[in-house]
Amino acid sequence: MTDNRLLMIVEDDDAFAKTLKRSFERRGYTVLIADSQEMVVQLLADHDPGYAVVDLKLGGQSGLVCVQALHAHDPDMLIVVLTGFASIATAVEAIKLGATNYLAKPSNSDDIEAAFARSGGDTAIPLAPRPTSIKTLEWEHIHEALKDSEFNISEAARRLGMHRRTLARKLAKRQIG
Template sequence: MPNDRLLMIVEDDEAFARTLKRSFERRGYDVLLADSQEALEKLLETHDPGYAVVDLKLGAQSGLPCVQRLHAHDPAMLIVVLTGFASIATAVEAIKLGATNYLAKPSNTDDIEAAFARSGGDPAAPLGPRPTSIKTLEWEHIHEVLKDSDFNISEAARRLGMHRRTLARKLAKRQVG
C-alpha cells in the first residue's frame, strides 16, 4: 500500500478509534487501527504508513514507545500525539521521540490534519510571559511524576506522597476527552 495516504491510528478507546477512522476515510485516507504496541508491531511488518495518530495513554501503558517505534520505522512519518493528560513534560518527550505535533483532547479530524500540516514548526511564534498558577504547576508536576512512573497511578501517588484515590480524583477532574 502506498504510504502517502496511509494513516495508522494507535488508540485503545474503540469507539473513538472507529469514529476517527471513518472521518479520515471520508477524507481519502486508508486507515489502520492498533490498540496496543503489540498490535502496532504486527501492522508495521506489512504496512508503511505516512501518518500516525497515537494516544498518549493506552490502557495502563504509555503511548510514547509507540511514537518511538513509528519514528524508527520511518523518520519522515508525520506523527500526532493525542492526549487527555496534556502536560509540558509529556509534550517534550513526545517531540523528542519523533512526534511532529501534540494535541490535547478533544481534538477532531480537522485539528489533526492541521497538526500534520504544521509539522515544520513556526520560528516566528510569539514569545511572551506565561502566567503560571499554582494549579497549573501542580498539574504539570503530577504529569511529570506520572510519566516517570510509566503512567502507573499507584506508583505516581506513592512518589507524590498522596493516596491513590486522591490522585485518581485529581486526574478525573482535569481529564479532557
C-alpha cells in the same frame, strides 16, 4: 516519507478509533487501527504508513513507545500524539521521540489534519510573558510523576506523597476528553 495517504491510528478506545477511522476515510485516507505497541509492530511489518495518530495512554502502556517505534520505522512519518493528560513533560518527550505534533483531547479529524500540515516549527510565534500558576505547576508535577510511573496511579500517588484516591479525584477533575 511515503507519499501515500495510509494512516495508522493507535488508540485503545475502540469507539473513538472507529469514529476517527470513518472521518479520515471520508477524507481519502486508508486507515489501519492498532490498540497496542505489539499491534503497531505487527502492522509495520506489512505496511508503510505516512501518517500516524497515537494516543498517549494505551491501557497500561505509554503511547510514547509507539511513537518511538513508528519514528524508527520511518523518520519522515508525520506523527500526532493525542492525549487527555496533556503536560509539558509528555509533550517534550513525544517530540524528542519523533512526534511532529501534540494535541490535547478533545480533538477531531480537522485538528489532526491541521497538525499534520503544521509539521514544521514557527519561529514567528509570539512569546508571551505569562507566569506559571501554582495550579499549573502542580498539574505538571502530577503528570511528570504519572509519566515516570508509566501511568500507574497508585505508584504516582506514592511518589507524590498523596493518597491514591486524592490523585484519582484530581485527575478526574482535570482530565480533558
